Amino acid sequence: MSAREQIYAKIKTALDPLPEREPRPVVPRGVADAQWLRDEADDVALFVKRASAVGTKCFTSAGDCLSWLFEQQVGKVYVPDALADLTAKFDGIVQVVRQYSRGQVDEIDAALTPAAGAIAESGTIILTDQSTPDRLAALAPWTHIAVIRKESVHRSIADALAAMPDDPNIIWITGPSKTADVEGILIEGVHGPGVQGCLLV
């Protein structure tokens, strides 16, 4: 008997004697929404509030984003072609790189990549394989800025789950990479970005 057959046979042996099985509970949409969500009128404003609360830096214009990058004196900034129009003014002010490859993992200091969406309730950025030009580009640089279209912001976590895109890899990012493994002290930028940002367009 294969391992698969053995396991299914054992599950059957375990479950068959049950006089009745637990019925599927009704899970009303929104049952796990935070109670303060109903008092919030504007999803985009809520997203900015919640994202800021978890340490995500929010920009509302490409100009602000550029000024900040300039002030931080970042080195190479990766910007894919898909965002070329949006970042037309970047060239000359910061050093823009248009192509990303694995060999540049330690060279690129900041990257802008398009997001697939966002969640207002939790201040979460949603990336997918199809929205992201390169998974490493959105992960390895110290600074990552996700470009979010305002109309792609979901109100709640439940809404985002109900509208999951057909993509083999979806990642929700709620703040910068962090750890509290050493004596419970919070340190940001463990493996992923130490600065997580977003630009709302």
Place this chain on the structure above:
Amino acid sequence: MAKQPIDTFVAELPPTVQRAVHQSTATTTEKRYRLLGDDYADSDALRKLAGAIRQHALEHLDTYLAQAEESLTARGAKVHYAVTGEEANRAVTEILQSAGITKVVKSKSMVTEEIHLNDYLAEHGIESVESDLGEYIVQIDGDHPSHIVRPIIHKTRGDIARSFEREGLGDYNDDPETITRRARKLMRGKYLAAGAGITGANFVTADTGRLVLVTNEGNSRFCLAPAKIHIALVGIEKVVPSDADLAVLLNLLGRSATGQQLTVYTEFINGPRHQNQPSGPEEMHVIFLDNRRTEVLASDCKEILRCIRCGACLNVCPVYRQASGHAYRSVYPGPVGAVLSPLLAGDKFKELADLPKASSLCGACNEVCPVDIPIPDLLLRLRRRAHDEHVPSPGTPPMEGFALLGSHPLIWRAAMTFGAAKDYLPLDRLPVPYLRSWLKKRTLPKWRGGKFRSWMKSRHGGNGK
């Protein structure tokens, strides 16, 4: 005097570790409590709903597991099954060897701890590096995690700095930020050199086959982004019916585990990378592992399989706070471990049968459990099983004398009358070890035996009615 094994561990625990564990678990418990209170009018109802979702999934595991397999296969993932840990380890090794891979990176997974995957891979010439900061430190120290969510809760920054120095990661430096940066740099190289990334899964949804992975560090994301092959080891009990159920479970997981609304990175994976995506695995293997879970499912403790490994029961438990994780002598410590570890031990049940007794049954573990597992009830069922299987219980005082007293009214009344003599006897010098050790730190009050009976008789005009 004979002691329970857990007492021996507590006695040997350095006070610094005990204080650190206590402080950290108390803080997390407080954060959890505050966040749930702020965000929900009735978080208890939500816990109970989550419990019902998990119980339903377990009692229909045949359906949902098959559905998850189908969903994953349809999206190009390869699904394997393993009855034992040995089979799972062999399956991983075969996948790696047939692809000629000798270096892998791992994200934190309790199930791989359970089957000792790293040791197995090392024996077969494959380097497997833990990428979670805490797990990496556990690995280089040849130690064991002492908490489900915070593996090195028992280590100080000084311990870690010494380990890093020993591993050649720079001079002694115990600044947590420096430690983290050094790990970041080291791990970059490991990620890029690895041929495969190995992960667990927090949940698997049957309807879409999505494996859900949550981390705060981003290490699971980095394990997979440069890798050619993704191997996920998943306990068969992790399946939930649909994406919609995750709304309840994810909202409770982060809040219960670390007092966060959501963990920083929540990744949903149901196949190899998209064709337009340059980074990410070309192959995805999911190994569903039994390792006695079906035995637990058939037992009267099946509710423990609802567990989503948040660690809230460890943080709130007065015994865990005193004992720390190693006292549980198994992969899963704390209240969940006191139930799960003896059940997963198979014919070594007797060796861990003391764990269900290391509890005052205060019920705090049940109250904080995001899937409402009745842990105290399960502890009692396991105590009963240990009794039925005649497992010896060192340190338990003989109760036969009290049983005789308590079941014979005549003897009881006589004892109540003559018990007053105890006030005049040097009890601490009697050759009864239990009494001696008890009296070492306590004094008995003056004898008041029999007072209840006389009070009872004097009620309602002395006729006892």
